[in-house]
Amino acid sequence: MNTGKTKNLGVMGWPIAHSLSPAMQQAAIEKAGIDYSYIALPVEPQALPQAVAGLKALNFRGWNVTIPHKTAIMPLLDEIDEDAAVIGAVNTVLNEDGRLKGYNTDILGFLRPLQEQGVALEGAKVLILGAGGAARAVLWGMLRNKVASVVLAVRTLEKGEALAQEFRQRTQVEINVCAFGSEVFCQAQAQADLLVNTTPLGMTPKVDAAPPVNWELVKPTAFVYDIIYTPAETRFLREAREHGCPTQNGEHMLAGQGAAALALWTGIEPDADCMCMALRQELEKKEQ
Numbered sequence: 001m002n003t004g005k006t007k008n009l010g011v012m013g014w015p016i017a018h019s020l021s022p023a024m025q026q027a028a029i030e031k032a033g034i035d036y037s038y039i040a041l042p043v044e045p046q047a048l049p050q051a052v053a054g055l056k057a058l059n060f061r062g063w064n065v066t067i068p069h070k071t072a073i074m075p076l077l078d079e080i081d082e083d084a085a086v087i088g089a090v091n092t093v094l095n096e097d098g099r100l101k102g103y104n105t106d107i108l109g110f111l112r113p114l115q116e117q118g119v120a121l122e123g124a125k126v127l128i129l130g131a132g133g134a135a136r137a138v139l140w141g142m143l144r145n146k147v148a149s150v151v152l153a154v155r156t157l158e159k160g161e162a163l164a165q166e167f168r169q170r171t172q173v174e175i176n177v178c179a180f181g182s183e184v185f186c187q188a189q190a191q192a193d194l195l196v197n198t199t200p201l202g203m204t205p206k207v208d209a210a211p212p213v214n215w216e217l218v219k220p221t222a223f224v225y226d227i228i229y230t231p232a233e234t235r236f237l238r239e240a241r242e243h244g245c246p247t248q249n250g251e252h253m254l255a256g257q258g259a260a261a262l263a264l265w266t267g268i269e270p271d272a273d274c275m276c277m278a279l280r281q282e283l284e285k286k287e288q
């Protein structure tokens, strides 16, 4: 029961009814036996400043932030963590006695499965497919872990080049950009130790789509990561698995970003497996 002592948490977005976070966070809160409550917070874009002031007035301990507020919320906060500033988006707010600090836990969520599976990032050659919002966190995660080089493969060269140019200022790591189907793309596929799909190609309902990877070029030892989480195995991951590559889908990234947020708010280390299970159950309900 939510009592006057319960610490309140939530997720703000618009629309928000589809969010998997309440089920996932509530499962971890119950497992940990802590007096917190996590709810969905529908916040229309024009109501964002009032909503932030309202949650602060209501003494919420913190909240997650999702589309369309991840960037718009930044000037409304007192402080922005370095990762969130570099990525240019906040997905978690922590309220410390009325002082609001914005974080981006996508990067921790993305890196966690790689660490758990012992994938060596230092010195690795990385091929990232796509250069949108999620690619920013993936790219920063790679650069922070001292990879040898990154190639961004895209359909719109200007967008890829703009992202690369922005991040080149922060790193010594070589970042190249190429178009799908180009010669450089072929070379990057052959050299990659880690391939990450950050495009929505293959996501439900368009499950027959896939990024244009030629598996004959890819090393069977390359680790293949698709950050999509519906379906659990995209065509891209299925073809990678059939080629012999170790694979990872986006479920653990989603659960991991949630676990990192809950750790910030509560100081406990949440049960990430329990969060992942709650997430899968919700996804299966939606698939029915």
Ligand code: NAP
Pocket: 106, 109, 130, 131, 132, 133, 134, 135, 154, 155, 156, 159, 198, 199, 200, 201, 203, 227, 228, 229, 250, 251, 253, 254, 255, 257
């Ligand atoms: P986004 O900002 O719209 O970026 C999408 C990227 O994919 C852009 O580079 C876009 O290229 C490219 N793209 C889109 N359609 C394409 C196509 N048909 N062919 C080639 N390239 C295409 O989206 P996002 O927020 O980064 O999200 C991307 C995916 O990541 C979604 O499936 C999302 O569900 C998933 N995601 C997962 C997690 C997680 O926790 N697991 C977190 C965030 C996102 P253009 O610039 O040319 O349009």
